[in-house]
Amino acid sequence: MDIVVMLAKLAEGMAKSVGIFGLTLLFSLPLGLVVTFGRMSKNGVLRNITKFYISVMRGTPLMLQLMVVYFGPFYLFGMKLSTSYRFIAVIIGFALNYAAYFAEIYRSGIESMPTGQYEAARLLGYSRIQCFFVIILPQVIKRILPSVTNEVITLVKDTSLAFAISEMEMFNVAKGLAAASTSMVPLVIAGVFYYIFNFLVAFVMEFIEKKLNYYR
Amino acid sequence: MNYLEMKNVKKNFGDLEVIKDISLTVRQGEVVAVIGPSGSGKSTLLRCATLLESMDGGELSYLGEKAVYTDNDGKVTYAGADELRKIRSNFGLVFQNFNLFPHFSVMKNIMDAPVRVQKRNKKEVYEEAKQLLDQMGLSDKENCYPYQLSGGQQQRVSIARALALKPKVLFFDEPTSALDPELTGEILKVIKDLAARHMTMVIVTHEMNFARNVANHVVFMENGVIVEQGEPEVLFNSTNPRMKDFFGKFHEV
Secondary structure, eight states: OOHHHHHHHHHHHHHHHHHHHHHHHHHHHHHHHHHHHHHTOSOHHHHHHHHHHHHHHHHSOHHHHHHHHHHHHHHHHOOOOOTTHHHHHHHHHHHHHHHHHHHHHHHHHHHTSOHHHHHHHHHTTOOHHHIIIIIIHHHHHHHHHHHHHHHHHHHHHHGGGGGGGTOOOHHHHHHHHHHHHTOSHHHHHHHHHHHHHHHHHHHHHHHHHHHGGGOO | OEEEEEEEEEEEETTEEEEEEEEEEEETTOEEEEEOOTTSSHHHHHHHHTTSSOOSEEEEEETTEEEEEEOTTOOEEEOOHHHHHHHHTTEEEEOTTOOOOTTSOHHHHHHHHHHHTSOOOHHHHHHHHHHHHHHTTOGGGTTOOGGGSOHHHHHHHHHHHHHTTOOSEEEEESTTTTSOHHHHHHHHHHHHHHHHTTOEEEEEOSOHHHHHHHOSEEEEEETTEEEEEEOHHHHHTOOOHHHHHHHHHHHHO
16 A cells, blocks of 8 residues: 555544544543542532442443443434544543543542641632632642643553544554555554654643742 | 630530630730640630631620620521621731742732732732731742741741731731741741731740740630630749649749
């Protein structure tokens, strides 16, 4: 197969993978915060529901979760959805899964904050919401950044799981090309792509960490 | 005028009675030192007064406004959220371990609450903050971050931060317990200056000489009750055997 055609097809897959990556972060980072509020809520019912949610998301394979989100509407409710639902299903599956992991990372950060910070904020008249977003969260972000980096790097590689519901992302494209051309080259290119992608992710995260190093 | 009034305050942690029926009045311009052995309930009393800890009985009011009261059946009632917010603005607290916000510069630590919470003019607050820093001997530190400062400097910033909100009463919870003797001196000097400016203060401390020299009213606590209170000279020459013992140990060292 012509190398140019091959690269063009891989580039398309690459764009899809990057899209899954970006949209997953866009939705799961804030959603994780909502989940962590539920997990840390004073309301026992809410707390147990979110605890169960996190336990299911962490306790079952992401590949299976993607299949449930993609095929579920048809098998469970008889809904016929167009093929464009495939990509939406990927994003929903990834966002729900990663939100659970991020929620636990947020919780570890929030619980590591000394109570003195809350007390000082209260004495100075900050409302609860101001206290969280102005005093607590910025410090939590600094504390949890290494764990978040870990999770984000895993996400880059996990985007390949979308092949399970036939999404034409990088890995799926490379697999197809390798079979069609009986060559390892597409898989090697895919490997290089994932590595460079993660190299950039690590670089950016290190940059942010350095930026937050202005205080201790 | 009575700036702070506590009547028959009670506080339990489980079965443990930490504060048993304490009443304390602080008048405008008064400097009250609360002394006593560790575990006597001094800090808890302060935390009840600053609404960090909920009371199990008694009454608390600032400038005549009731924050907490107890009815005849022993039911403790706190004022509504809006009222409590207003009452909270009457006092500030300086913590033993400073509790500065590490991600804010010195200037922002002082300015953020007046600007964000009290919605005051930024420029005006800045000028006042500069003046406070000057008063604390820290005029060259406004752009530093807390980790770049010594413990004594951090504590002075935290005093400036509390003063920036213009409290009527300023509480100190063992403000020098985390500091070495040299740095302790720095802080005591600042508090002395504030006393000279007639700032109303309640200071929980283990610095006996300081309590004796600066306070106009000393409260000696033990086992959750006030053993004796009064003018420092009277108190420090008390004939109460328990207090003689406590001060005696202090002089022996």
